[in-house]
Amino acid sequence: MIQQKKIAFFIVVLFLTACSKQLILKQTNISQINVAAKVQPDQAILDFYAPYKNSLDSQMNRVVGTSAIALAKNSPDNNLSIFFADAVAASCKQRNAVFDFAFPTTNGGIRNSMPQGDWTLRNIYELMPFENECVLLTISGKKINSLVDFIIAKGGQPLAGITIQSIAPAAAIVKINGLAVDTNRTFVVLTSDYLANGGDGIVAFSQPINKVNLHYKIRDAILDYVQSQQLIGKTINPNIDGRISIQQ
Amino acid sequence: MEELASNSRRSFIKTISASAALLAIGANPLAAAAKGRITKLTILHTNDVHSRIDPFPEDGSRNAGLGGVARRATLIKQIRAEEEQVLLLDAGDIFQGTPYFNLYGGELEIKLMSKLGYDAATMGNHDFDAGIDGFEKQLKHANFPFLIANYDFSGTVLEGKTQPFKVFHKGALKIGVFGLGIALEGLVDASNYGQIKYLDPIPVANQIANQLKQEQQCDLVICLSHLGYSYKDNKVSDKVLADQTSGIDLIIGAHTHTFMTAPEIRKNKQGEEVRIFQVGFAGINLGRIDYYFEKGRKKKQAIGLAMRIDQQLSDDFEIA
Ligand SMILES: [Zn+2]
Numbered sequence: 001m002i003q004q005k006k007i008a009f010f011i012v013v014l015f016l017t018a019c020s021k022q023l024i025l026k027q028t029n030i031s032q033i034n035v036a037a038k039v040q041p042d043q044a045i046l047d048f049y050a051p052y053k054n055s056l057d058s059q060m061n062r063v064v065g066t067s068a069i070a071l072a073k074n075s076p077d078n079n080l081s082i083f084f085a086d087a088v089a090a091s092c093k094q095r096n097a098v099f100d101f102a103f104p105t106t107n108g109g110i111r112n113s114m115p116q117g118d119w120t121l122r123n124i125y126e127l128m129p130f131e132n133e134c135v136l137l138t139i140s141g142k143k144i145n146s147l148v149d150f151i152i153a154k155g156g157q158p159l160a161g162i163t164i165q166s167i168a169p170a171a172a173i174v175k176i177n178g179l180a181v182d183t184n185r186t187f188v189v190l191t192s193d194y195l196a197n198g199g200d201g202i203v204a205f206s207q208p209i210n211k212v213n214l215h216y217k218i219r220d221a222i223l224d225y226v227q228s229q230q231l232i233g234k235t236i237n238p239n240i241d242g243r244i245s246i247q248q
Numbered sequence: 249m250e251e252l253a254s255n256s257r258r259s260f261i262k263t264i265s266a267s268a269a270l271l272a273i274g275a276n277p278l279a280a281a282a283k284g285r286i287t288k289l290t291i292l293h294t295n296d297v298h299s300r301i302d303p304f305p306e307d308g309s310r311n312a313g314l315g316g317v318a319r320r321a322t323l324i325k326q327i328r329a330e331e332e333q334v335l336l337l338d339a340g341d342i343f344q345g346t347p348y349f350n351l352y353g354g355e356l357e358i359k360l361m362s363k364l365g366y367d368a369a370t371m372g373n374h375d376f377d378a379g380i381d382g383f384e385k386q387l388k389h390a391n392f393p394f395l396i397a398n399y400d401f402s403g404t405v406l407e408g409k410t411q412p413f414k415v416f417h418k419g420a421l422k423i424g425v426f427g428l429g430i431a432l433e434g435l436v437d438a439s440n441y442g443q444i445k446y447l448d449p450i451p452v453a454n455q456i457a458n459q460l461k462q463e464q465q466c467d468l469v470i471c472l473s474h475l476g477y478s479y480k481d482n483k484v485s486d487k488v489l490a491d492q493t494s495g496i497d498l499i500i501g502a503h504t505h506t507f508m509t510a511p512e513i514r515k516n517k518q519g520e521e522v523r524i525f526q527v528g529f530a531g532i533n534l535g536r537i538d539y540y541f542e543k544g545r546k547k548k549q550a551i552g553l554a555m556r557i558d559q560q561l562s563d564d565f566e567i568a
Contacts, residue, residue: 041318042325048363049301049317052348052356060347070308111298111345115307125347129299130377194437201434 060122065226067236071114073107076156076246083238084110084127085160087225088218092134092190094228097214099136101161101176102190103147104218106200107154109192119226119236128219132192138210141183147204148174156244163243192218287419289468289539290331292324294338295502296372296529298345299357304530314556315531317360323534323555324364333418336365337425339502340372340474343383345530353378358389366392368414370427370472371399372502379440380404395427395472398452400445413456415464421541424460427472428453428489430503449475449484450492457495467541468548471496476503477526490514490522498537501526511537511552527554 071080089102105128112126139147151157152166166172174181186209193213196205229236303316328334338361343354354375361369371394375383384405387394397412413426428449432441453471460466471489478485486501494516501524511523527533537552 039319039322041316042321043318045318045321045360045363049356049360052352053302056347056351059351072310113309115309117307122347125350126345129344129346129350131350197437197439198434199437 060120060125062121063118064121064124064223065119065230065236067114067116067119069237070116071236071238073110073113077240077242077244079238079240080110080113081107081156081158082160082240082243083114083236084222085158086238088134088221089160089190091221091224091228092214092216094224095214095216097134097136097190099161099188099190101159101187103151103157103159103162103195104134104190104192104221105132105158106195107157108200109194110158121223124219124223124226128222130194130218132194132218134214134216134218134221135191135193135196136210136212136214137189137191137196137205137208138186139189139204139208141181141185141187143204144174144176144181144183144187147189147202148172150202150204151244152246156246159243165245166247168247285543287333287421287541287543288331289333289335289418289421289423289541290327291470291498291500291535291537291539292327292334292336293500293525293527293535293537294320294531295474295500295526295535296341296505297338297357297531298341298374298529299343299349299354300346300530301348301356301360302346304532311530311532317364317531320531320534321364327536328365333421335367335416335418335423335425335470337470337472337500338366338369339472339500339526340370340427340429341374341502341529342369342372344374344377349377353382354386355389358386362389362391367416368393368395368425368427368472370394370474370502371396371410371429372474373430373432373435376432376436376440380406380442380444384409395425396429397426397456398447398449399429400447402443402445404443406444412452413460415460415466421468422464422466424457424464424466424469425472426453426456426460426470428475430474430476431484449473449489453489453493453496457493461495468497468539469495470498470500472502473499474502477501477506477508477524478504486524486526487514490516490524492517493522494518494520496522498522499524500535505529507533507554509554511550523550523552525552532556 069079071083072078073080085102085104088104110127111129114123114127148164151164152172161177163175164172176187195202196211198206226236300315301317304311304314306312324336342357343349348356369392387409393414394410395413396410401407401410413424416423416425431446432444457469460469473486473489475489476485478487486499490499491514499522505528506526507528508526511525514522514524516522525535525537527535533554533556535554537550540549
């Protein structure tokens with residue numbers, strides 16, 4: 001499509017039509033029109049929202065951590081999903097939550113990419129703007145198959161503690177903490193209240209054996225992880241480790 | 249859409265001005281407009297602005313430096329100064345995405361839309377992110393109506409506070425605008441949408457579009473849709489809406505954050521043309537469609553474009 005150059009352009013597509021049948025003119029030309037002009041921000045609008053902006057900036061521009069690399073979700077196994085899932089899992093473990101694996105959001109719930117270098121509180125909010133809370137769901141091992149099918153059908157999801165290698169349309173090698181899935185036991189999944197309440201229609205999460213809301217916001221879990229790394233002088237640097245691979 | 253995109257690559261021309269391009273196609277609505285036979289209507293629109301009030305920060309990321317409500321205001325002001333009849337519309341997901349929403353609950357988004365002179369908007373799923381109450385609380389800051397025809401708000405705090413459609417009079421023109429929302433179950437937490445009943449958008453759209461076209465004799469019928477452009481499965485989308493209804497001239501879409509460079513033209517169930525246009529998200533682009541109505545004849549022409557909101561518009565541009 002359109003190259004993401006830091007330029008601006010107007011594209012004008014011309015097409016002609018008529019709503020009465022005898023007057024239909026067909027599309028005859030497409031051209032791109034470039035207008036050399038500047039779009040300056042409207043000062044009255046800037047002035048109007050300055051009080052809101054100043055208050056927000058004073059709260060949100062605080063640096064909370066640093067990343068060695070830019071993070072983006074551009075493939076099934078990507079550094080942004082890995083960071084997100086690992087951060088939420090680490091913070092919940094820190095709070096003594098016990099679970100087998102984490103699926104804290106769907107890809108659609110990751111709302112922005114993260115830059116290389118300093119991260120501000122604003123970056124954390126834009127990554128995870130929702131007020132969702134961490135939930136532990138106990139589900140039957142027999143439901144893992146359906147969960148894996150959902151994850152593969154969606155082209156991968158943010159995961160920690162579980163690896164999925166899809167090798168053919170209906171076959172995948174799944175390991176939870178390095179072990180093959182024992183369908184006779186139960187598993188505790190760390191997820192969000194949104195997904196646990198039926199968000200995105202994950203059938204495996206409906207009617208769980210047990211459900212515990214940790215009353216701990218996913219965003220706070222991410223923030224706590226980032227700040228804990230900053231505190232020990234570590235930069236964020238997630239490794240793409242092949243935890244998920246999808247055979248097309 | 250596909251065809252338009254490849255076509256635009258092939259016939260890549262650097263032209264000097266819009267009027268030159270219009271002359272090149274052998275029709276000249278501008279000249280006719282000068283003679284008073286043609287009435288022009290300019291429709292400007294956004295979708296999925298998601299609380300993006302400041303431009304994206306200059307941090308090297310994909311959308312760095314793009315968008316921003318103050319620049320959009322400048323563009324809108326310029327266009328209003330140039331054009332007599334302008335309608336400014338939004339197709340929903342006004343809320344959620346930057347801390348402006350977390351801190352101020354959507355108040356600033358709605359106040360700014362009022363200042364920019366939006367004529368109407370519909371509701372997106374994320375407009376329920378602070379619950380029905382959270383949305384209702386911000387309605388007092390809106391000087392424009394929320395149009396939504398397929399949510400039944402009976403028994404909720406929104407009952408009677410939105411309207412299914414509105415008819416706008418612009419010069420001699422009558423423009424009917426209505427709104428459609430997406431199915432909320434599985435998309436919005438049940439605690440946030442409460443008692444709202446979602447109604448099948450297709451029969452609702454058929455009924456309202458025909459009421460606007462036939463009974464109200466609107467010159468143009470616009471649907472603000474938060475259904476989404478298209479899906480792999482048979483879930484209702486703007487494409488399905490276009491194909492299975494009649495009476496709609498233009499669907500201004502949202503939800504799927506689809507960057508279209510030009511409106512897609514489809515045929516409705518009576519074989520008439522319907523346009524679908526959606527301009528990405530976050531206020532990166534402002535959509536513009538110019539309609540030309542010719543007096544005495546049931547004829548109209550349209551020109552559509554997506555305008556990139558950037559710090560400056562340079563000579564250098566490229567399509568890849
Ligand atoms: Zn949406």
